[in-house]
Amino acid sequence: MFKFYSVPCADLIENLAGSLASIKFSSAFNLNDPYELKFNLVIDPTAQEHRKQYFKNHPSDTEEDFLSWQKHAIKHDGYSWYAEQQIRNEIGQSITLCSFTEGNNSNLMWSHYTANHTGICIEYHPELFEFFRTLDGFVGIGNIIYADTPPSVMGLDKLNIIAEKIMFTKQSEWNYEKERRVILRSNNNTDFIQIERKYIKAIYIGSRTPSDIVKRILEVCQNSDIKVYYGITMGKSYEVSFSEHKEGTGYMRAFWE
Known part of the structure; x- marks a missing residue:
């Protein structure tokens, strides 16, 4: 399952995929x-x-x-x-909730939930949902x-x-x-549930994600089992496609202005 994120600053990557990884639940x-x-x-x-x-x-x-x-x-x-x-x-007022989705290649989802392709999408292992079942509440x-x-x-x-x-x-x-x-x-307006990094399978970088955030993602995922992919808008169709990160490889991710 996948979850889309807008990423207003590079420091947030640690909270999404680093040693302090967590998932936000909201009223x-x-x-x-x-x-x-x-x-x-x-x-x-x-x-x-x-x-x-x-x-x-x-x-x-x-x-x-x-x-x-x-x-x-x-x-x-x-x-x-x-x-x-x-x-x-x-x-x-007595619950918080979190939403996931079945796929990661919807242009609408990238536009609506990652601030127009400037954020990321994280893929989680199915075992994450078994972890949720063990939580109090x-x-x-x-x-x-x-x-x-x-x-x-x-x-x-x-x-x-x-x-x-x-x-x-x-x-x-x-x-x-x-x-x-x-x-x-939960009676809280927002809950942050800390998770182990083993539940994170991959990070998909939006085609317009700023370079400082891309750099931080690569740093955080280095020496881990988390795979990194780039969203690619080039090609012969409208479909959002992805290429896996490989050191020393350049990626034509989006149109330039």
Whole structure:
């Protein structure tokens, strides 16, 4: 699996692939899609189970309080929307997540996630995902399901069932990303999970990556099992292709201005 990175400075390479290698997990509210964790709540206030759930959540309330809630939920269309936001916030504030992708030759991915081909893409060994499973707070790993409408969840569904549906569903427009997502339980805005370098298989350098960053990558990967490749835009097609680094070899990586 692969992960794309923008690299604003060469010093960051040590944190991505050096002895201090780590992977960033972020709150869903920090991601670029404002529709993250969106879903449609299906709620029937007259269902008997809602009465049980209401008094479980409000043990000091009276029957009159419950009937007032029930009447409000039936008459006000905005109630379901408000309840959705409460659930969404509760889930969003209790997890961090990290995204990977199946391939590394998507021009769109290089453009969107590496600051227009000036960053890098790292390939990880499959064993990395087994490592994630051993972490405290591990929630799940799964491929994103792409759909034209948000998932529907029942108002009486358990929170973990709701979370599983909404954390692994995104709008169909994103299907080119072929995303696999890792979820951790966390109240932090951002988590940096340190990993061993043995999980890093290769680094792919963008065709516009600055020379100081390229130099630092080669230094960090020297005397390691991490392979280095250059993104090549030259050739007879639009496809992003790669050439493995070899000492003393020059690479025509991109068009010049």
